[in-house]
Amino acid sequence: MRIFLVWTLFPGGWAVTGPKQVTVEQGSSLAVSCSYKPRYKLNSKYWCRKSSLWPCLTSIIRTDGSEVTVTQDRVSIRDNHTENSFTVTLSSVTPGDAGQYSCGVKKVGINRWHSTKVMVSAAVSNTTEDSNLSPLTTNPLCPRGCGEPPVLSQPSVIHLLLLLSIKVPMALAVAAGAAWVRSRGRSPASIACDARGSQC
Incomplete structure (x- = not known):
């Protein structure tokens, strides 16, 4: 059976x-x-x-x-x-x-x-929505890549050196001039008292 x-x-x-x-x-x-x-x-x-x-x-x-x-x-x-x-x-x-x-x-x-x-x-798609995005632009809060140090170009370096070589000496000269003007406005007696460190 x-x-x-x-x-x-x-x-x-x-x-x-x-x-x-x-x-x-x-x-x-x-x-x-x-x-x-x-x-x-x-x-x-x-x-x-x-x-x-x-x-x-x-x-x-x-x-x-x-x-x-x-x-x-x-x-x-x-x-x-x-x-x-x-x-x-x-x-x-x-x-x-x-x-x-x-x-x-x-x-x-x-x-x-x-x-x-x-x-x-189901058919498998070969493309994804993020396929055309570079890794550096996927984060809108960090468009140039987080954690990467800034890279200075050659013109930026030259500009920085000019600032240091011209503006810093000028600032020092202005400060020295202001101190000289202040000292010229005081009397010889007060200058002598300051030198002796005593009260006049």
Whole structure:
């Protein structure tokens, strides 16, 4: 009884084999290859979408038993008698293409098939929002890079040296002149008293 149940659920004793699950990126192409027993070489091969655990009744696309490629909308199928396998190709995959499918062999009586689950992943973008930003401009509070010492150009260095060589001596001369003017405004007696350090 157990053998009969296995034969019912998997007719042909794995006469058709293929991947149990495939994952494809949205927008790309899917290719699924299924192999079959040599005795089914001239049989029609098909690809269909399942709505339940039972085999699908209407095929999406099928061959006529030859090796001629058959194309319908986004789906194509091609049989290879030498390798005893056929390949189903689906182009421009969409999320709606995800689901349970069967690749099979048409046969008088009970068809032979293999179930494959198709999963569709989201497309991965190659660009990011910050790809055009340099590392030094990603922080608005530090547009030139935090922690980096300022770099002085050659004109800035020359200007700094001129300030030190001209303006500093001028400031010292002004201070000396002011001190001289103050000393000239005092009497000789007060100057002598300051020199002796005594009260006059």
